[in-house]
Amino acid sequence: MARNQKMVGYSAEHAFNDTWTVRQNLRYMQLETQYRGIYGTGISASLPYVMDRASVISHERLNSFTVDNQAQATFSTADVSHTMLTAFRRIPSLPGTPSTVRSKPGFICRIRRSGISGW
Numbered sequence: 001m002a003r004n005q006k007m008v009g010y011s012a013e014h015a016f017n018d019t020w021t022v023r024q025n026l027r028y029m030q031l032e033t034q035y036r037g038i039y040g041t042g043i044s045a046s047l048p049y050v051m052d053r054a055s056v057i058s059h060e061r062l063n064s065f066t067v068d069n070q071a072q073a074t075f076s077t078a079d080v081s082h083t084m085l086t087a088f089r090r091i092p093s094l095p096g097t098p099s100t101v102r103s104k105p106g107f108i109c110r111i112r113r114s115g116i117s118g119w
Helices: none
Strands: 002-015 020-043 050-077 080-090 099-108
Touching: none
Parallel strands: none
Antiparallel strands: 002 020, 020 050, 050 080, 050 099
């Protein structure tokens, strides 16, 4: 398995006065993963000493762009202090992860068992 990950972003904040503050967080990420594996799928029905197998290949790519905007108001009414936070966050994503599964029957695995005739 191999993985390559890159990220860049920033976080900014500005206070207009004692009541209003705005913030923005932005991040762009690229992630690429490659995976290859072989696994057994079971013993062959016709030849009990043969193990069927399959391989899997997966190449995944992800690009992510995230923006988080916030506006905060701090104020009081009578003797009660309030903090109001409003935000908008957008996380677009695109589906699509191609992968391949390949079958390779006939992997011979000699299993020796004492006391079993015919082997």
